[in-house]
Amino acid sequence: MTNETKRRIEHIVPVIFVFLLKYLNTWQALLFALAGILYGLFLSKIFVKGSFREHEMERCFSFGKLIYGVMVFALILLFHKKMYIVAGAWAIMSLGDGCSNLFGKTYGKKKLPWNPEKSWIGFIAFVFFGGLGAAILMWWVNLSPLQTPLPWHYLLITAFLTSFITAGVESLPLKIDDNITVPLAAGLFLYAATIVNWKHLSHAHNIFTAFSVNVAFGLLAYYVKTVNKSGLISGVVLGTIIYLCLGPGGFLILFTFFLLGSWSSRYKYTWKASHGVAQENKGKRSSKHVIAKGGVGLVMAVMALLTNTPEIYRAAFVAAFATATFDTISSELGQIYGKRPILITTMQPVPVGTDGAISVEGTILGILSAAFIGAEAYVLHVINLQSILIVIIASFVGTTVESILGATIERRKWISNEVVNFINISTGTIVSLFFAKICLS
Known part of the structure; x- marks a missing residue:
């Protein structure tokens, strides 16, 4: 055997x-x-x-x-x-x-x-x-x-x-x-x-519009080389379902996350590459990135459509993408503008790009990006005003947990970066569900 x-x-x-x-x-x-x-x-x-x-x-x-x-x-x-x-x-x-x-x-x-x-x-x-x-x-x-x-x-x-x-x-x-x-x-x-209440399926948005919009943006992203073929296909599927569940407002939240993430990954890419901290494939997203960063948000979008408490799951949906945005922005821009990166578990200075490293500048930029996602969701009528604070708190907690995992078990290569990202976003989403059920029920 x-x-x-x-x-x-x-x-x-x-x-x-x-x-x-x-x-x-x-x-x-x-x-x-x-x-x-x-x-x-x-x-x-x-x-x-x-x-x-x-x-x-x-x-x-x-x-x-x-x-x-x-x-x-x-x-x-x-x-x-x-x-x-x-x-x-x-x-x-x-x-x-x-x-x-x-x-x-x-x-x-x-x-x-x-x-x-x-x-x-x-x-x-x-x-x-x-x-x-x-x-x-x-x-x-x-x-x-x-x-x-x-x-x-x-x-x-x-x-x-x-x-x-x-x-x-x-x-x-x-x-x-x-x-x-x-x-x-x-x-x-x-x-x-x-x-779930399957009768709520009747509230889903137009499938032709949802699919057409996502194919158009997906092909554009592929043309400018921000996604590969697997990223294109999985992104279209993800975006179409989110559009069906939450309409153009939910789709724009996803689009904003993708836009900020792609831009920050390519920003000063030559400098990042010279320091060994640039994302692989020049920041081009594949299916593994789409699923790791967007899978939890997708589930929350479906729950927002099919349950009798949509406001709770809408807040969780926004929190999922705010957490993902917080993580990406604080990491990609923190590597450039962070004056004194430290390891979150020891508070000792470490080289740029170290797993689990944080900086004041990166953290502030991450908080601002999460707040922007929350404010955008409010303007688009995806969440109410009270939920913005929930989104910011949840994204901060999720990203902090990710930094701790990065400083401990990811550095030892026990888990991959995709696992850490998934745990990060899941944590932020769970925290948002906890506060949303208390504050919004």
Whole structure:
């Protein structure tokens, strides 16, 4: 048995513990997940020898195995009142992702056109085994007297639809660990299914206008070489959905973020390149940048359309792009105008471009850019006046968390920059949701 096969089996086997969720209360389930985290840190290398990759042996633990337990813990913490969501997301992470790798590595000759590292057979295996496992385990956990009974056909349809969408997310060429993206996407979609009102689809904006506007701007961006082909396609899809959900106001927020980000990345590019801090490919955006920076905002736009509390998710949508703008501006312009960059964890001076470095000038410019996004959203009637402060606070918190991660684990190459960006924007969005629910409900 190969080391990678051992790793996949170890990834799948824990799904049997999902059956216990029917009998555990929240604290018991959290303690159980904590045991999984400790297993990933200390015991996996003892019980499943040969399942560690070379770079994992050097740091004595596997980030993927550790994050598996962390995500189960997070799912329980977030959805403990609807434990069947935990069961479904866990099943999709374990069975869907695990079987996708097993079948894909063995039989995956026909590759996906958007990701040559993934195969059609792996995609199909993900949807089938993830959907079937999620349906069975959601039904089982929902039998608990602590859960609100749901019809089996609802669970079946939701399970397979979630598995299909999550398989799509997993198949994207992202540098983000599947143990983060898969349970997060599955958990959020399963939760969204409980609060959306499909009748609100009638409020969506004109699809022809949405698509035409985005194709026009996308081709222009491609012509001036600010995006490549994958960035063009993913950007058009992202922008079209946002336009459908929030109209021209939401699209202009996205456009402003893209404009500021592209401009700041190219601003004094020669100087940045000479100092080794310039963005790759002359600042040209690809699909990984579009998804890492815009994926969370896309989800918030959809929720703003389909839920009965659009003002909360509109604020979160704006906060997502304000956080992304704050991060880009403070980094790209802070490298140029920052007089004394310091490491956020030690407050000691560091060279320009150091992961986790901040400067007074960069931070001020970041705050101003986030405030500009918030003010623009207010003028465009996307959010109210009160939400501007929420947007600024959320973007500051998110970017601060990103700097801490950059100074600690990103510097050690434990996670990629795309993961840090995703966590940064997710943090800002979550903070905005917290304050918006308090202030806007």
